[in-house]
Amino acid sequence: MYQASADFVFTLVYMLLSACLVVPPSEFRSAGLTIQNLLSSWLGSEELHFVQYHIKRTTATIIFHTLIPLGYYIGFGLVCPEYNLFQPWKVSSIWLAYLITSVLVTIIALVIAYYWSRKHWSNHPVSATLGHHDHSWWAVCSNINIEFRRINKFSTGPPSCRVYVTDSWIIRTSAYSVCFAHKQDCHLNILQTVDHALSHESSTGVQILTIEVVSINRNIKPFQIRLNALDFRDLKDKVSMPIVNARNVVIQQTLTDRFLEAFRQQVDGNQRYALPDGAPRPEACIGCLQTPSNVKLVKLCDDPTQGECVQCYCRPMWCLECLCKWWVSRQQQDKPETWLGSRSPCPTCRSKFCLLDVCNIAT
Ligand SMILES: [Zn+2]
Ligand SMILES: [Zn+2]
Ligand SMILES: [Zn+2]
Structure with a gap:
């Protein structure tokens, strides 16, 4: 009776442990x-040698996972x-078949790994x-490695299935493979969204977007890449190309995005600010360095000496979105x-302003 439970307990524990190691x-x-952690010295640095790291990581993962049956x-x-x-000659035919299969699987994996590693991994x-x-x-490999080291890359997703967008590449990693697409060659289609009421990482609802990358x-x-809908905007900014939404999938927005619409509507209703004659054209916004500065703070909500707001004398330095x-x-x-309905200090001179004081610059 005791032995019957020992093999059962071992099987259960082993299955649980293997599942935890695989996922x-x-x-x-x-x-x-x-x-990744156990083999970190062999794998090297992902940050410095992204491609080599993942070539080794996928190979090690395959070998490791095929060893699980033999380990059992x-x-x-x-x-x-x-x-x-x-003493395999004494065991039942089922155990023998199991043994032969698991040894074969391991040998095949090792042979494949050896083949891949030939000629500096050029067979992988x-x-x-x-x-x-x-x-x-x-x-291509060194180009990707260089771009991956830059801090301006976009990354998202769980550790087992990351998505990266560098200056010219879209990359998705998974346990056994890594997909690469050159940004210039590809277009992106939104396939679907799935709403999760709760996720294990946050207590609020999460919308997961599935996007297909076609080269x-x-x-x-x-x-396909998967990402939290809240990261969609950053992805869009980084891929810098239209993302096709043929199925009209409704994408959840962040609170800031939703607020931006209300903010913009209010500012559009305000008086416009005309640049004085001879004033230079506003430079790029100092927040995003991309959009030209297009707003100016002018105290319009009250008499110049009345109320909480203070006239700001800064030249236009911000775009509406950054403001x-x-x-x-x-x-x-x-x-x-x-x-x-509230107020904020000017990002540069700290004079208080309200939403009525934000003016679009007349062009
Ligand atoms: Zn800006
Ligand atoms: Zn100011
Ligand atoms: Zn005001």
Whole structure:
């Protein structure tokens, strides 16, 4: 009776442990029990050598996962010696078949890994994918590595399935593979959204968007990326190309995005500000460095000497969107209903202003 429960308990524990190693829950990750962590010295730095890191990581993951069945056999043999698993000629045909299969699977994985590693990993599927972008996969690889080191890349997604957008690449990593698409060659289609009432990482609802990346390069298979709808805007800014929404999927907006609409509506209703004659054209906004500065603070809500607001004498330095983000950052975050009616200091001179004092610059 005791032995019957020992093999059952071992099987259960082993299955649980393997599942946790294959799809590590956050507890396992924080304890460092992931392949990336255990093999970190061999894998090298993802930040410095992104492509080489993932070539090695996917190879190691495949080997490691194919070892799990064999590990079970060995572990079972140790825990329950009466099965004589270490004398294969004595075991039942089912165990023998299991043993042969798991050894074969491991050998195949090792042979494939060895083949991939030949000629500085140029046989690996990742190298092959990169080779479809340029005759030398090595050149593409170093280009990706360089771009990945820049801090302006966009990244999102759980650790097991990250999405990165660098200056010219869209990349998705997963356990066994890494997909690459050159931004110039591809277009993005929104496929669907899934709403999760609760996620394990936050207590508010989460909307997950699925986007398909299709490359005109016929050697690059289309792949899907998943991301939180709240990251969609950042993705859009980073890919800098239209994202097709043929199915008219409704995408959740962040609170700031929704507020921006109200902010813009209010400002559009305000008086416009005409630049004085001979004044230079406003330079790029100092917040985003992209949009030209297009708003000026003019105290219009009250007489110049009355009320809480103070006239600001700064030249136009901000765009409406950045000013709105600044505004939001100065508000009570848990009371969005008060945002429209309150005040904020000028980001440059700290003079207080209200929404009635924000003027579009007349062009
Ligand atoms: Zn701006
Ligand atoms: Zn000012
Ligand atoms: Zn005011």
